[in-house]
Amino acid sequence: MEGISGALALLWMVFAASQAFKIEISPGSPVMAQIGASVSLTCRASGCEAPAFSWRTQIDSPLNGKVRSAGSTSTLTMDPVSFENEHSYLCTATCGVRKAERSIEVQVYSFPKDPEIHLPGPLQVGQPVTVTCLVPDVYPFDRLEIDLLKDNRLLKNQEFLEPMEGKSLKNMSLEVTFTPTREDMGKALLCRATLHITGVDAELRERETTKELQVYVSPKDTTVSVSPSTRLQEGGSVTMTCASEGLPAPQIVWSRKLDNGNLQPLSGNATLTLIAMRMEDSGIYVCAGVNLAGEDRKEVELLVQEKPFTVEIGPGPQVAAQLGGAVVLTCGATDCEAPSFSWRTQTDSPLSGQVRSEGPRSTLTLSPVGFENEHLYLCTVTCGSKKLEKGIKVDLYFAPRNTSIQVSPSSILEEGSSVTMTCSSDGLPAPRFRWSRQLKNGQLQFLSENTTLTLTSTRREDAGIYVCEGRNLAGISRDEVELIIQGEQSVINELLLVLFWLC
Missing domain, CATH: 2.60.40.10 (Immunoglobulins)
Incomplete structure (x- = not known):
């Protein structure tokens, strides 16, 4: 009986030990690992004081990871995750003669970045434009879905269901062509990409990008x-x-x-x-x-x-100079920094005067004025490459003189007869004549501006003093004559007086 009891105890101990030795692997299978990221598989043994661990893939390909075992735990770390890590991994734990094995499947995916919205250039009103929504480095792309919205209105949706050829990262894109309007200014384009895989948190399965529209x-x-x-x-x-x-x-x-x-x-x-x-x-x-x-x-x-300069002359375009006097002709230039002057007569005769030029002004002084100074004088001003010329006409003058009246037939007339009075005067310019009759109050009554004054059929009231004035710009000279008009009785009295003296 004692032998039987011992055998039963040994069997119980073996059974208990076999039931107690086991391994667990985490995280749960399958593991979704992002390409380029890091993932660790942990194998933990229980019921054994000093387990030995080993890792392998189901098809015995390289692990492409690092194993670290300590105590009852072994960790396989893949950093960075790549396509070579997409396997079913087996963790084997040995405890004496006992062995336990667990598997875990690692699936890889790539969805590392938010979508990119690409425009070919500035959006112009009325010009069709193609907008591209690009999702870079996607795997597996046959589970990708892209939505493109404008102002929360769907422009296009696309699911990429075509079969994949091999394992690779791929840039996937969706294109939409639309024609911008002014009303699109400030509206938002939204590109939303969704990777339909399980075992990944929802916020990692969906990415989106927004771009505010600037319309030009x-x-x-x-x-x-x-x-x-x-x-x-x-x-x-x-x-x-x-x-x-x-x-x-x-x-x-x-x-x-x-x-x-x-x-x-x-x-x-x-x-x-x-x-x-x-x-x-x-x-x-x-x-x-x-x-x-x-x-x-x-x-x-x-x-x-080129700014035109001007030339001014003085005293004016025509000047009267008194014979024997003096006259100064001036020529001035404006809007010219350094004018040069020259004087000449129109007939190129001698100037018979003195020229003085200073700054913007030149003068020609004629003194004393003689007959040789009666000319058209020309002032020429040179300013750079330009020339201007202006003329001053000098006219000589002297006051009227030697004014006299000739009466024909006589200044003593019979009533009813005619008389002609002719006026003459010296002067330069030639004087103009003005005939007047002197009234009893001394004032002059204007009669004519002719050289000759003729009275016909005279009457006794035509008798009186007649005045002729010679006028020019230099002055006035006058002469006068008294007309005596006799009636018939006056003639008889004069004849009797003559006879008296003869007798």
């Missing part, structure tokens, strides 16, 4: 206004204002076109003001309206002309 209108209708004009004079100023339409509002850039066709930047303001302009500032100025969608230009040509 390429600059157009660029205009330039110029004040005061595109034709300018040296020393003047000009203001050019540029405007251009577009979305967003174009930036204005001013430049000048050089002789070689290149553009010389000038300003980034809408208004360009040029002051104290010179002739070399002439040329083509370019205004460009610029935004991300494009550029629109407008050219304007400025012509800066």
